[in-house]
Amino acid sequence: MKSTRVIVWASLGLYALALTTTWIIGTHEAERKTRHLLRQSQRLFGDVLGDSIDTTLYYLSAIVMDSLGNTCHPVSEEELNELAEKIHLDEINVVDATGKSVGSNIPSVLGVDFTALPETAEFLETLRGKNLVSQPFRPGAANPEMICRYVGVAFPDRSGFVQLGFNISRYSLSLSSIDPSEFLRWKIGETGHFDIVDLDGDSRPDRADNWTGREVDYQLVLGPNHESFYCREFVHAGLKFKALVSKREFHSQRDQMFWATALGGLLVLGLLIYFFIRLVHSSEKLQAFYKAEDERRGRDLSVARTVQMSALPTATRAYPTKFTISLAAKTIPAREVGGDFYDFYLLGEDHLVVLVADVAGKGIPAALFMMNARSVLRATIQSGGDLASAIQEANRRLCGDNEAQLFVTAWVGIVDLRGGVIEYVNAGHNRPYVRRASGLVEKLSAKCGTFLAMFPEANYVSRSLKLETGDELFLYTDGITEAMNSARQTFGVKRLENVLARPSSDFCETVLRAVEHFSGNEQSDDRTILTLRWNGKPSLSEKEFPCEVAALEDAVSFVRTALGEKGDRRRRSRLLNAVDESLSNIVNYSGASSFKLTVKSTDTRALVKIEDQGRAYDPLKHIDPNVSIPLEERPIGGLGILMVRKLVDYAIYRHVRDTNELSLFQWL
Amino acid sequence: MTIKTNMNGDEAQLIVSGCLDTAATVEFNAAVDATEKMVHRFVFDLSDLEFIASSALRTLVALKKRSVAAGGDVRVTAASEAVRDVFDVTGLDTVFGL
Numbered sequence: 053m054k055s056t057r058v059i060v061w062a063s064l065g066l067y068a069l070a071l072t073t074t075w076i077i078g079t080h081e082a083e084r085k086t087r088h089l090l091r092q093s094q095r096l097f098g099d100v101l102g103d104s105i106d107t108t109l110y111y112l113s114a115i116v117m118d119s120l121g122n123t124c125h126p127v128s129e130e131e132l133n134e135l136a137e138k139i140h141l142d143e144i145n146v147v148d149a150t151g152k153s154v155g156s157n158i159p160s161v162l163g164v165d166f167t168a169l170p171e172t173a174e175f176l177e178t179l180r181g182k183n184l185v186s187q188p189f190r191p192g193a194a195n196p197e198m199i200c201r202y203v204g205v206a207f208p209d210r211s212g213f214v215q216l217g218f219n220i221s222r223y224s225l226s227l228s229s230i231d232p233s234e235f236l237r238w239k240i241g242e243t244g245h246f247d248i249v250d251l252d253g254d255s256r257p258d259r260a261d262n263w264t265g266r267e268v269d270y271q272l273v274l275g276p277n278h279e280s281f282y283c284r285e286f287v288h289a290g291l292k293f294k295a296l297v298s299k300r301e302f303h304s305q306r307d308q309m310f311w312a313t314a315l316g317g318l319l320v321l322g323l324l325i326y327f328f329i330r331l332v333h334s335s336e337k338l339q340a341f342y343k344a345e346d347e348r349r350g351r352d353l354s355v356a357r358t359v360q361m362s363a364l365p366t367a368t369r370a371y372p373t374k375f376t377i378s379l380a381a382k383t384i385p386a387r388e389v390g391g392d393f394y395d396f397y398l399l400g401e402d403h404l405v406v407l408v409a410d411v412a413g414k415g416i417p418a419a420l421f422m423m424n425a426r427s428v429l430r431a432t433i434q435s436g437g438d439l440a441s442a443i444q445e446a447n448r449r450l451c452g453d454n455e456a457q458l459f460v461t462a463w464v465g466i467v468d469l470r471g472g473v474i475e476y477v478n479a480g481h482n483r484p485y486v487r488r489a490s491g492l493v494e495k496l497s498a499k500c501g502t503f504l505a506m507f508p509e510a511n512y513v514s515r516s517l518k519l520e521t522g523d524e525l526f527l528y529t530d531g532i533t534e535a536m537n538s539a540r541q542t543f544g545v546k547r548l549e550n551v552l553a554r555p556s557s558d559f560c561e562t563v564l565r566a567v568e569h570f571s572g573n574e575q576s577d578d579r580t581i582l583t584l585r586w587n588g589k590p591s592l593s594e595k596e597f598p599c600e601v602a603a604l605e606d607a608v609s610f611v612r613t614a615l616g617e618k619g620d621r622r623r624r625s626r627l628l629n630a631v632d633e634s635l636s637n638i639v640n641y642s643g644a645s646s647f648k649l650t651v652k653s654t655d656t657r658a659l660v661k662i663e664d665q666g667r668a669y670d671p672l673k674h675i676d677p678n679v680s681i682p683l684e685e686r687p688i689g690g691l692g693i694l695m696v697r698k699l700v701d702y703a704i705y706r707h708v709r710d711t712n713e714l715s716l717f718q719w720l
Numbered sequence: 721m722t723i724k725t726n727m728n729g730d731e732a733q734l735i736v737s738g739c740l741d742t743a744a745t746v747e748f749n750a751a752v753d754a755t756e757k758m759v760h761r762f763v764f765d766l767s768d769l770e771f772i773a774s775s776a777l778r779t780l781v782a783l784k785k786r787s788v789a790a791g792g793d794v795r796v797t798a799a800s801e802a803v804r805d806v807f808d809v810t811g812l813d814t815v816f817g818l
Binding site: 602628636699 | 739741742744770775777778800801802803805806809810
């Protein structure tokens with residue numbers, strides 16, 4: 053299933069994305085923390101070593117003050133030089149309470165006013181109670197070439213202070229004399245450490261601000277046992293150091309995060325897939341439910357279709373006694389129930405209404421509207437008055453009861469069954485055709501009005517049309533011309549006209565078959581056709597015969613001649629057989645002196661009327677002999693009547709004005 | 721109507737063509753009576769018959785009864801569509817082995 057695949061791939065993609073993000077962010081964070089730690093460690097390194105110098109210098113100041121008698125007084129250069137040599141100092145200044153140098157091993161410093169410069173004035177703080185004033189390495193006052201660290205300590209009696217200067221090169225020397233393993237004991241993080249890289253002092257700083265070290269590099273190096281380290285190189289007092297911290301240590305947090313995400317993600321993924329499968333499973337159940345529901349609806353719709361179809365009159369062999377016309381009509385809904393319909397019904401004895409209509413839309417709503425439209429049209433047309441007014445009234449009523457806003461196109465005609473004149477209204481429907489007996493196909497293009505059920509004030513005009521013998525009216529809906537084949541071509545008007553131009557005994561079937569052949573199994577719209585053929589006046593023969601056995605042969609021959617070669621031979625024979633039986637009955641039992649035969653026929657039907665003035669007798673009331681009982685037990689007689697009733701399509705008996713009138717009708 | 725009779729030993733074949741209407745039954749009855757004097761086995765070929773009147777059917781039924789009683793039989797071997805219809809609607813098709 054496609055959606056399943058999409059979901060699975062999307063989940064895996066998200067999972068991979070989450071892992072990658074965790075990895076990248078974790079790595080970035082680890083490196084940031086590592087840099088921070090290494091910088092901190094470097095600062096700490098400097099602070100710790102600086103403190104140790106200060107401590108050392110503090111103790112040395114005690115030695116100096118002790119040798120001076122613990123009070124401030126002028127001291128000679130030589131004495132101080134000697135002292136400096138002894139305790140490995142570079143500069144010793146003795147300053148009195150006013151800030152004036154009263155002794156120094158550097159000649160130029162003697163007599164200098166320490167209050168004059170801010171950096172020197174700071175040392176006077178010692179006189180106000182501060183134990184130690186310490187300054188970072190900076191160029192010396194007397195000799196800027198000499199980078200010194202200075203501390204000041206007050207005499208115990210506050211009579212002045214001593215300032216001691218410590219040259220950085222001396223410091224470097226002392227640092228380099230420390231066993232490197234000393235530094236290795238200083239831990240960075242859990243496993244990191246410091247390392248001295250350069251012992252030769254080549255990168256001896258010449259500027260004081262270089263002393264605190266600069267960030268030389270931040271890089272990954274391979275340590276012993278091929279372990280990776282993050283490394284920061286820095287310079288301290290002219291010596292190059294490295295602060296190292298193991299990559300494994302700093303990535304452990306990231307790795308933990310990564311694995312937590314991976315496992316959590318797997319769990320989420322698993323749950324996701326589990327629920328998804330359940331979802332798919334339940335949607336399959338839902339689909340099965342909908343399928344069952346569809347089938348149930350299908351059954352309902354097929355019932356609806358039966359109801360709808362049975363509501364339309366059957367055109368095949370409708371109105372057998374109306375010899376002037378032959379009707380055919382069929383509707384094939386696109387769905388189970390459709391919006392197309394045809395209708396026909398008699399208005400009195402001599403007029404026939406024919407109509408074809410198409411409700412916009414398909415399915416149940418259109419079908420319901422169709423039933424309504426059909427009964428409204430029936431009601432208004434049957435109420436009398438002229439056709440245009442009836443259509444106008446039907447339109448008005450349909451407009452008033454049309455919440456679904458459907459509309460219907462209709463072609464309605466009233467056929468005068470005596471003369472072949474049709475009065476019609478085309479309410480926005482497809483223009484029908486008249487196929488003349490000559491094969492000429494004419495389109496009825498006259499305008500009559502718009503479609504029904506939309507505009508209550510719409511006006512309709514009726515037109516008229518005259519059919520001659522052999523002419524045929526062809527009504528249809530757009531489902532015929534707009535039927536589409538697989539190449540999305542429509543059946544179209546041209547194809548329809550071509551089919552109509554060729555002769556056919558049943559254009560309804562011929563056109564429907566042509567459309568079906570054209571479009572294959574596809575049917576997107578209802579297809580409806582109604583055809584009305586004008587047969588013209590039927591041929592009529594009448595003759596009176598004496599009521600005797602001898603006349604029977606002539607009488608049968610008379611009918612045979614009247615029928616000629618019309619229709620099917622077998623059906624003609626059946627009618628002749630029935631006529632013979634009926635006449636034989638009359639001759640034998642009626643007691644009449646004569647009988648009269650009237651034969652009315654067209655190509656498709658025949659009516660034989662037998663009239664006599666004998667005893668009133670309805671042969672059709674005679675009970676059927678039981679044809680299923682054994683021959684030996686069967687009474688002889690009654691067979692003839694049975695044959696009459698079974699051999700013809702309709703047999704009707706009337707007794708009017710002392711005359712027995714038996715009509716035998718046969719489709720030929 | 722025309723009737724052609726062929727004798728095959730103890731069996732008579734009657735080929736009836738044209739129109740066996742009520743009027744023609746008299747002639748048909750006469751032909752049947754004449755043949756019955758010779759045999760009790762009848763075979764009718766009605767394939768060229770336009771229609772058959774009920775009176776002729778009655779003749780056939782009576783003939784069948786008599787022939788069967790005399791140890792013979794009456795069968796219809798062929799019939800036109802219209803005639804077959806008559807045998808069908810009267811239920812006589814099986815009686816005459818049609």
